[in-house]
Amino acid sequence: MTETATHAETERPAATAPAVETFGLRKVYGERVAVEDLTLRVEEGEVFGFLGPNGAGKTTSVKMLMGLVRPTSGTARLLGRPLGDRAARAKIGFLPEMFRFHDWLTGEELLDIHGQLYGMSRAQRQRRIPEVLELVGLSHAARQRVRTYSKGMQQRIGLAQALLNEPRLVFLDEPTSALDPIGRRDVRDIILRLRAAGMTVFLNSHLLSEVESVSDRVAIINHGRVAAIGPMADLLRRDLTVELRLSAVDPELLDDLGRLVHIEHVDGRERPTVVARVPDEETIARAVDLLVGRGVRVYGVTPERRTLEQVFLDVVEKEGGEVR
Numbered sequence: 001m002t003e004t005a006t007h008a009e010t011e012r013p014a015a016t017a018p019a020v021e022t023f024g025l026r027k028v029y030g031e032r033v034a035v036e037d038l039t040l041r042v043e044e045g046e047v048f049g050f051l052g053p054n055g056a057g058k059t060t061s062v063k064m065l066m067g068l069v070r071p072t073s074g075t076a077r078l079l080g081r082p083l084g085d086r087a088a089r090a091k092i093g094f095l096p097e098m099f100r101f102h103d104w105l106t107g108e109e110l111l112d113i114h115g116q117l118y119g120m121s122r123a124q125r126q127r128r129i130p131e132v133l134e135l136v137g138l139s140h141a142a143r144q145r146v147r148t149y150s151k152g153m154q155q156r157i158g159l160a161q162a163l164l165n166e167p168r169l170v171f172l173d174e175p176t177s178a179l180d181p182i183g184r185r186d187v188r189d190i191i192l193r194l195r196a197a198g199m200t201v202f203l204n205s206h207l208l209s210e211v212e213s214v215s216d217r218v219a220i221i222n223h224g225r226v227a228a229i230g231p232m233a234d235l236l237r238r239d240l241t242v243e244l245r246l247s248a249v250d251p252e253l254l255d256d257l258g259r260l261v262h263i264e265h266v267d268g269r270e271r272p273t274v275v276a277r278v279p280d281e282e283t284i285a286r287a288v289d290l291l292v293g294r295g296v297r298v299y300g301v302t303p304e305r306r307t308l309e310q311v312f313l314d315v316v317e318k319e320g321g322e323v324r
């Protein structure tokens with residue numbers, strides 16, 4: 001973990017406060033520790049991917065932040081305010097996983113009830129409901145009963161509900177689990193539009209390629225703690241594999257190279273290909289400097305592009321976590 005938060009930072013005014021800050025959040029059910037120690041921070045305006053294997057504690061963490069479950073210990077602040085603060089709550093949207101709505105209502109009626117629960121005036125609801133229906137592509141089904149909606153349409157009406165109050169911060173728990181690839185792409189585009197409008201999105205999803213394509217920063221949770229956190233680009237650049245195509249290299253130089261990088265294998269002699277693991281991009285440059293400085297010709301340097309899925313599996317398996 002490279003990022004830490006201090007309690008002193010909670011004293012900043014709400015306007016410049018991070019969207020989410022948690023300090024040692026912990027939840028124990030009887031003997032079972034659901035969340036061990038969650039400490040993280042999400043800045044305003046970013047899309048934050050919240051990942052972890054089944055049972056890592058993601059849903060319990062989100063439930064604590066939403067005030068649905070009381071933490072055993074630890075604290076958190078949303079939009080600079082303590083958990084449960086009504087003014088902050090009015091600026092937060094939430095799409096729970098596997099929600100069930102009153103499906104005898106039409107989409108429009110359902111949103112109207114939620115708008116009333118948010119405390120929106122009739123005029124606000126009349127303006128905002130068509131807007132969110134349009135945003136999620138359900139304008140044509142506004143007067144249709146939710147019962148007759150496909151799974152994908154039900155997920156979209158859930159998203160519309162989460163965005164109804166024009167939140168500054170929205171929690172989306174598995175927003176695309178019922179969607180086909182086109183529906184998923186549409187939701188990804190909606191998330192990018194929300195970010196462009198300055199909204200903070202806290203995204204909990206099992207679909208790592210989806211998280212990779214929209215998130216600015218990511219946390220990987222394992223055994224109820226943050227196992228890795230950082231900007232997406234930094235996580236993808238950690239522990240790279242690089243392939244070097246070289247002119248002949250003598251064994252002594254290979255030994256020296258092996259002290260800088262972890263050589264996985266060497267193929268060929270005249271023009272060997274060396275495959276090595278490096279902790280970061282800087283080490284690739286240092287390896288090339290070493291080789292060139294010793295008269296070796298470097299014909300090719302090909303870093304392997306890592307996916308979030310590889311990073312996820314590495315982080316979780318290294319910690320002895322189960323990946324199911």
Ligand SMILES: Nc1ncnc2c1ncn2[C@@H]1O[C@H](COP(=O)(O)OP(=O)(O)OP(=O)(O)O)[C@@H](O)[C@H]1O
Nearest residue numbers: 029032033034052053054055056057058059060061
């Ligand atoms: N109400 C509860 N009572 C007892 N144990 C619980 C309760 N809720 C969650 N747990 C346990 O806490 C741990 C974390 O559960 P949680 O649902 O937060 O994980 P998750 O990361 O959201 O998993 P998934 O990806 O499967 O949804 C699990 O071992 C789970 O069995």
